[in-house]
Amino acid sequence: xxxxxxxxxxxxxxxxxxxxxxxxxxxxxxxxxxxxxxxxxxxxxxxxxxxxxxxxxxxxxxxxxxxxxxxxxxxxxxxxxxxxxxxxxxxxxxxxxxxxxxxxxxxxxxxxxxxxxxxxxxxxxxxxxxxxxxxxxxxxxxxxxxxxxxxxxxxxxxxxxxxxxxxxxxxxxxxxxxxxxxxxxxxxxxxxxxxxxxxxxxxxxxxxxxxxxxxxxxxxxxxxxxxxxxxxxxxxxxxxxxxxxxxxxxxxxxxxxxxxxxxxxxxxxxxxxxxxxxxxxxxxxxxxxxxxxxxxxxxxxxxxxxxxxxxxxxxxxxxxxxxxxxxxxxxxxxxxxxxxxxxxxxxxxxxxxxxxxxxxxxxxxxxx
Numbered sequence: 001x002x003x004x005x006x007x008x009x010x011x012x013x014x015x016x017x018x019x020x021x022x023x024x025x026x027x028x029x030x031x032x033x034x035x036x037x038x039x040x041x042x043x044x045x046x047x048x049x050x051x052x053x054x055x056x057x058x059x060x061x062x063x064x065x066x067x068x069x070x071x072x073x074x075x076x077x078x079x080x081x082x083x084x085x086x087x088x089x090x091x092x093x094x095x096x097x098x099x100x101x102x103x104x105x106x107x108x109x110x111x112x113x114x115x116x117x118x119x120x121x122x123x124x125x126x127x128x129x130x131x132x133x134x135x136x137x138x139x140x141x142x143x144x145x146x147x148x149x150x151x152x153x154x155x156x157x158x159x160x161x162x163x164x165x166x167x168x169x170x171x172x173x174x175x176x177x178x179x180x181x182x183x184x185x186x187x188x189x190x191x192x193x194x195x196x197x198x199x200x201x202x203x204x205x206x207x208x209x210x211x212x213x214x215x216x217x218x219x220x221x222x223x224x225x226x227x228x229x230x231x232x233x234x235x236x237x238x239x240x241x242x243x244x245x246x247x248x249x250x251x252x253x254x255x256x257x258x259x260x261x262x263x264x265x266x267x268x269x270x271x272x273x274x275x276x277x278x279x280x281x282x283x284x285x286x287x288x289x290x291x292x293x294x295x296x297x298x299x300x301x302x303x304x305x306x307x308x309x310x311x312x313x314x315x316x317x318x319x320x321x322x323x324x325x326x327x328x329x330x331x332x333x334x335x336x337x338x339x340x341x342x343x344x345x346x347x348x349x350x351x352x353x354x355x356x357x358x359x360x361x362x363x364x365x366x367x368x
Contacts, residue, residue: 002184002193002194002195002196003193003194003195003196004195004196004197004198005029005030005031005195005196005197005198006028006029006030006197006198006199007023007028007029007030007031007197007198007199007200007201008030008031008032008033008185008195008197008199008200008201009023009030009031009032009033009200009201009203010032010033010173010185010200010201010202010203010204010211011032011033011034011035011202011203011204011205011207011208012032012033012034012036012039012040012153012157012167012169013039013040013042013043013044013153013203013205014040014044014149014152014153014156014351014352014355015044015203015205015344015347015351015352015354015355015358015359016032016034016201016203016204016205017032017039017040017153017156017157017160017355018156018355018356018358018359019201019203019358019359019362019363020032020156020157020160020165020167021156021157021159021160021163021165021359022356022359022360022362022363023165023199023201023359023362023363023366024159024160024161024163024164024165025159025160025163026363027163028199029164030160030164030165030166031165031166031167031168031195032160032165032166032167032168033168033171033172033173033185033187034167034168034169034170034171035170035171035172035173035204035207036169036170037169037170038169039153039157039167039169040149040150040153042205042206042279042314043205043206043313043314043315043316043348043351044149044153044205044352045149045150046281046311046312046313046314047149047313047349047352048233048258048260048268048270048271048349049146049147049148049149049260049262049263049352050090050144050145050146050147050245050260050352050353051071051074051075051085051087051144051145051146051147051352051353052067052071052144052349052350052353053067053068053071053090053110053115053141053143053144054067054068054071054110054113054114054115054350054353055092055106055109055110055113055115055141056106056109056110057109057113057350058109058327059109059112059113061327061328062327062328062330062361063327063328063350063354064113065357066328066350066354066357066358066361067113067350067353067354067357068113068114068115069354069357069360070350070353070354070355070356070357070358071143071350071353071354073356073357074147074152074353074355074356075087075145077155077356078147078152081155081159083147083148083151083152083155084147084148084151084263085145085146085147085148085263086145086146086263087142087143087144087145088144088145088146088243088244088245088261089140089141089142089143089144089145089244089245090140090141090144090244090245090246090247091121091126091129091130091133091138091139091140091141091244091245091246091247092106092138092139092141092247092248092249093126093133093135093137093138093139093246093247093248093249093298094135094136094137094138094249095134095135095136095248095249095297095298096136097136099136099248099249099251100136100137102249102250103120103137103138103139103249106139106249107120107139110139110141115141115143116143117140117141117142117143118139118140118141119139119140119142120137120138120139120140121137121138121139121140122137123135123136123137125138126138129243129244130242130243130244130246132241132242132299132301133242133246133298133299134297134298134299134300135298144245146245146260146261146262146263147263147352148263149352152352152355156355168187168189170189170190171187171188171189172187172188172189173185173186173187173188173204173211173214173215174186174187174188174192174214175214175215175216176200176214176215176216177215177216177217178215178216178217178218178338178341179196179217181198182196182197182198182199182340183196183197183199183200183215183217183338183340183341184196184197185197185200185215197340198340199340199341199342199366200340200341200342201341201342201344201362201366202341202342202343202344203344203347205316205347206228206279206314206316208316208343208344208345208347209223209224209225209226209318209345210226212343212345217338218336218338218341218343219336219337222331222335222336222343223343223345224318224329224345224346225318225319225320226316226318227275227316227317227318227319227320228275228276228277228278228279228314228315228316228317229273229274229275229276229314229315229317230273230274230275230276230280230281230312230313230314230315231270231271231272231273231274231312231313231314231315232270232271232272232283232284232287232291232309232310232312233268233269233270233271233310233311233312233313234268234269234270234288234291234307234308234309234310235266235267235268235269235307235308235309235310236266236267236268236269236302236306236307236308237306237307237308238306240261240265240266240267241267241299241301242259242261242267244261245258245259245260245261246258246259246298246299247259248294248297248298256272256273256294257269257270257271257272257291257294257295258270258271259295259299268310269291269295269307270291270310271312271313272287272290272291272294275320275321276314279314280314281311281312281313281314282312283309283310283311283312285309288307288309291307292304292307295307315348315349316345316346316347316348317346317348318345318346319346326346327346328344328345328346328347328351328354328358329343329344329345329346330342330343330344330345330347330358330361330362330365331343331344331345332365332366332368333365334368340366342362342365342366344358344362
């Protein structure tokens with residue numbers, strides 16, 4: 001006989017925990033099934049820890065809507081729950097005249113998306129705000145911030161558990177099947193078991209497609225392909241020369257490495273981007289020369305020997321090389337025909353920023 005629960009959330013990353021919190025607070029019985037020995041060990045802890053404003057995403061996309069709504073909700077949540085964060089601001093910089101049009105397009109898209117407080121900066125204004133940065137113009141986004149992602153996940157988990165949710169670590173979903181009255185999940189680990197679920201939310205991140213394919217009854221045509229991309233982060237030794245995040249205008253011919261600053265004041269450069277065929281977090285130190293070249297386009301004062309290997313992160317992609325980047329794929333019963341099931345695919349950046357809004361969206365799909 002299978003154990004019976006009302007709702008299983010597969011994956012205890014920041015998005016899975018936000019969803020578990022939302023469902024538990026609505027009165028549902030929730031168990032979070034996490035394959036690893038701790039929560040948030042993959043993308044949720046290997047990212048830039050940035051609260052994104054919502055500037056770049058296409059009009060009407062889930063990324064645009066959920067990022068802006070999620071960012072507003074996240075700032076409120078952090079203030080109310082003492083999650084360490086700072087509204088530090090970001091400047092997108094045009095390094096030469098050819099990039100000014102791109103900067104203007106960012107501003108236009110951001111306004112359409114509902115991003116507040118944007119301001120164009122001339123070169124002399126930039127020199128006053130960020131003396132170490134060389135550029136011909138900038139776009140200031142005061143709504144961008146930084147956050148303690150581990151602290152956020154702890155807060156989400158605490159809320160969920162205080163409303164009756166339970167976290168089961170080292171509990172991978174190995175298979176399952178759709179039945180007439182729910183979904184049965186076969187859970188591995190030290191004590192394998194069968195769980196009959198009235199509702200299932202597949203928020204397994206890098207493993208979401210594999211989980212979906214392992215559950216008999218989910219139409220295979222609804223499961224997108226699996227692709228991974230790795231990004232490297234280098235840290236800067238010495239004092240921070242920047243007060244804000246610095247993002248260069250995107251180009252096709254270089255890395256586009258960003259400046260981020262963590263809550264301890266450590267400057268990080270990254271991520272770069274490379275396709276990878278499996279989840280492998282090894283650091284490729286041969287990328288150092290390319291990092292120096294990319295960073296010096298806007299920070300010419302970068303001295304040799306000051307970059308140190310940091311860490312890598314892997315993004316879950318549902319498109320491959322030379323294909324356009326798609327929107328978040330959040331599939332409810334109307335998309336795949338399975339009652340009580342929501343699958344989340346390709347939840348990369350701005351997933352952390354959007355987490356509270358994604359949770360509301362998932363709850364609405366289950367209610368509808």
